[in-house]
Amino acid sequence: MAGTQDPNENPVGINVVPMVDVIFCLCVFFMCSMKFKELEGKFESWLPKDKGQSQPMTQDMPIEEIRVALYWDPAKAVTLRQFGKTWIQNDDQLQELIKAQYAGYLQLGKPETPCIIDAAEMVPWKEVVNVINLAKRVKIDKIQFAAGKNYEAPGAPAPKK
Amino acid sequence: MSRFKTSDVEENVACNLIPMIDIMFLLLLFFMLSADMSQRVTEDMKLPVAEMVKEDPKAKEGYETTTVNLVGENDNWFVKIAGHGYPNWDDLKLTLNELAQASPEPGNAPGQFFSSRAIMLRADEAAPYKHVQRVIQQCSLVGFYKIEVVATKPGPDKP
Numbered sequence: 001m002a003g004t005q006d007p008n009e010n011p012v013g014i015n016v017v018p019m020v021d022v023i024f025c026l027c028v029f030f031m032c033s034m035k036f037k038e039l040e041g042k043f044e045s046w047l048p049k050d051k052g053q054s055q056p057m058t059q060d061m062p063i064e065e066i067r068v069a070l071y072w073d074p075a076k077a078v079t080l081r082q083f084g085k086t087w088i089q090n091d092d093q094l095q096e097l098i099k100a101q102y103a104g105y106l107q108l109g110k111p112e113t114p115c116i117i118d119a120a121e122m123v124p125w126k127e128v129v130n131v132i133n134l135a136k137r138v139k140i141d142k143i144q145f146a147a148g149k150n151y152e153a154p155g156a157p158a159p160k161k
Numbered sequence: 162m163s164r165f166k167t168s169d170v171e172e173n174v175a176c177n178l179i180p181m182i183d184i185m186f187l188l189l190l191f192f193m194l195s196a197d198m199s200q201r202v203t204e205d206m207k208l209p210v211a212e213m214v215k216e217d218p219k220a221k222e223g224y225e226t227t228t229v230n231l232v233g234e235n236d237n238w239f240v241k242i243a244g245h246g247y248p249n250w251d252d253l254k255l256t257l258n259e260l261a262q263a264s265p266e267p268g269n270a271p272g273q274f275f276s277s278r279a280i281m282l283r284a285d286e287a288a289p290y291k292h293v294q295r296v297i298q299q300c301s302l303v304g305f306y307k308i309e310v311v312a313t314k315p316g317p318d319k320p
Binding site for chain 1: 178179181182185186188189192193195196208209210211212213214215216231281284285286287288289290291293294297300301305306307308309310311312313314316
């Protein structure tokens, strides 16, 4: 512990300078490697256990879904969003449309109506997560991803690079 | 006769290093304890932002979790699990299959297999959806059905 450096008190002097150097180096190392981890969270999305990737639809089957389509415009490098026949301008508009349609299903007693995200191959993941986020804001529990190309099917082409 | 009286006692001006060493040890201890070694399973990437995510993905929920990172840039996207990269999708499928087989879900019906392990999917916000979709497809094929999509909460620098 801290004490006097009187040589008369402790005749065997220990040179602490190398130790200080080493501790400095260790401090610098840990300071540089220290990273403030950003707060992460998760959306749980359990895959269906009793269904295939896509269900065959019959013509008389009523469509009970909230579908958001995401397209990629390579020329402008932007994502285009479509809800029904409406092209979406901003998040608020999309959220209102989802909310209104979901409210209709709630009135019909169908709270399990899924929100289906139908995204094109090149749409950035953040745009898909953004739509999940909007659906969660209006308290939709069931969020599904539309089955796209089956890359794991025998003979299926690998995703284009 | 001298104008100034010289001191007979030689002053000791040695710097006392002991308090500094004490403080340095405390600092070292702080940095060592705060170093997050769990980052070995997660990769540095820019995650998508979503304020509705459930916080604390490390919370124990009664099942094991494997973190699958989808990293890359431009057109070169690949999966990393526990620091090991899988540029080949077939290798990834084998590894996922081994992981799934190691933790079968109790009560699997004959002829079907599901794993009780969850997959925590951390994909870069710029990753094209087709790669994310393919990872989910591979997970589904080997028996994983618990998929967790990771995002960050918006902060002061993330609107």
